[in-house]
Amino acid sequence: MSIPRFLDIEYCQTDDALFPTAIAWSLEDGRMKTVIITPDEDWLPADGDLGDIDLRYLEEQGVPLLDVVRELHEDLPDQTVYVDGLDPDEILVDKLFSAVAQEAPFEIAPISELITGLDTDTLEDQRRQLMIDEGLEPQLPENGVYALLLMARNEGLMDD
Incomplete structure (x- = not known):
């Protein structure tokens, strides 16, 4: 069974x-990658x-955009990648890839397209409860990915 x-994405x-400002994603084997993103100068407000x-912090700890995009191309080619559906994820992905004049190699879909038996509000309640139960800080993108992995496992969409 594929995962x-x-x-x-935090922003x-x-x-x-x-x-x-930071992005996390899961790999085929369930492991995760997380990177802090060095912002493009064009993204920064004049004021x-x-x-x-x-x-x-972003400038010192961040990974250059080209390196982030390269890793995403290597890890997620031709995939449907699921997000919590709460943030402007598509806009952020477009911003990331357009900054280096490339197209995203994957499609974004809300978790509600993967877990179809529950409505969006129930899915969000479950995600929020998992974050609390697991002691996860919601502002860390790796915790958001972990919660979505747990939801998929709980729905029988992957092996334990």
């Missing part, structure tokens, strides 16, 4: 900016206001 692929959103985002 569905999942992705979660900066202000009046003048919307861009990805420098990034709310509670630490630009120095």
